[in-house]
Amino acid sequence: MIATRKLRRARVLIAGCGDVGLRCAPLLTQRAAAPRVIALTSQPARAAELRAAGTTPLLGNLDERRSLRRLAGLASTVLHLAPPQKSGSDDLRTRALIAALSRPRRSVARMATAALGRQRAWRGWFRATFKRRAGATKRASIVPDRVSGAVVRRLPIRVVYASTSGVYGDCGGARIDETRRVRPDNGRAKRRVSAEMQLRRATRRGAMSASIVRIPGIYAANRLPLARLQKGTPALAAADDVFTNHIHADDLAAIMVLAIRRARPQRVIHASDDSELRMGDYFDRIADAYGLPRAPRVSREDAEAQLEPMMLSFMRESRRLKNTRLRDELRYTLRYPSIDDFLSGVMSGITTGITSEPATSRAK
Template structure:
């Protein structure tokens, strides 16, 4: 009997299927069977409507991840680490779930005894009846694409950097990302997976612009003390992540960044102009420390400009929006 076409398609598991994950689903659903891990059962209907098969599970509860074992899927790992500690426990839980062998019960008693006696096992009859579902022998490591962050570099004082720059995480968020990258590199070295790492800067899209911030009049840094930031449109990011599933190199880092080189305040000014909003007031760093929340202020402590040659040369990506300015011109025409 011929295997149904749906079962013959490659499988892709998206872990952390939020806005960017759904954009990945839209790119994959016609050529792969897409699974989406969600912690919220109420999201299952929306995920099905988007073209994904939902799996309810929580990276903070390892027992809920049993269905991932033996799935045999390429993984796009978009889930952020937990909010405390320096170790990314969620990536650790995911790798453990993917590594767990799927087992089945043999229905032929004579075959069970033969395997048990041949192995010379002292485990007993119960253990002898359980064998791996996948036949022994070498297996091809499945790709895993990890959405990391450019925050792992720390402050580079506005320098132009490529992927060979040593990581220097300063805050706990970045340290957890470095932990995840290290775990994935070790799993790749063991042959468990074949991980590719995308280091991602600020993500924007029509639904991810700082319009509320501009309407509130939240200040930006004066140009003399402002920091360089980097950007990527959410659609381009989804295309990069999907491309990495087939063309990413093992343990290789790629900057998922566009060609923009602008300071944070300039970015806010451009968005404000495009949407006819007041430009944000400019303040000194000392004034910002008094007026802004610590989390918001932390993003103003690091400055760097990203090179993206690997993105273009190795993945051969052509960005839909090569710069923020390209997108804003399109957005202004659609208003």
């Protein structure tokens, strides 16, 4: 019975188990009837870290399709948190993951056939021992006599994909909801659109049931632009500044886990907090909370000459995300409705263990 319960235990696969994935793991495992959480990793050195987080590490690389063969039939639910590769307009990693998840799991049929053989052998021994007559009443069978398609057939895999709000491109500071047409401005966003389209097509053909969570800039105690502020990297002057959106990593992890049960197939959800900040104001709030000098402000023309391309790409896009579906459909209450709610804890000395990270720590 113990073995049977283990086999029946639900499984969740996390593809791309980085910082957010590690925050998702305890939310999945610390509840009644918790599923077994499997973390796909291409780095054997991370096995201990992943086990400590309550997951079972599985070695596989989304850039090497042959390493993904064990994913077929492995889990009924997938949190797809892996970013695309760094070049091209097609997300080859999502393509490889869909192919691996959609592949028929032949071992299911082999297991059923083997079980049927064992059952028939047991019946023969039982009849020989107790001299059962050929016309004796047939006993109920645990494993059916035929390995039909019904035995092998599986329900569509549930997939929640972590995309980016960058798929909208520059919206001129407009408030937008999830029905806004995508208009990616760079290769990074185009690859994200490619991933979304692949998952939509897989859902339409019945291979899976996918929902999409579009994510803006992610912040947390270990994901703040402190090094940028210490270095004195400039921000845009108020006249040229852009609206930017944010979400705390803990809120994001909770949203991803909740989306497994509550997000509709083919549905897009904005995982964004309630704030409407310009990028420079966001930097100023963090600088004030940590007692650092505010970032100097420069014109867009000067920024083009001084800043790296990654940061400039974020400074060319301005939009304000509506999160109505997050509240009404997922029925999620934000732990940190704005960066100010998080920083109030910092200023009160509640938040500890702060480390710095470049400001580009957003969904890419």
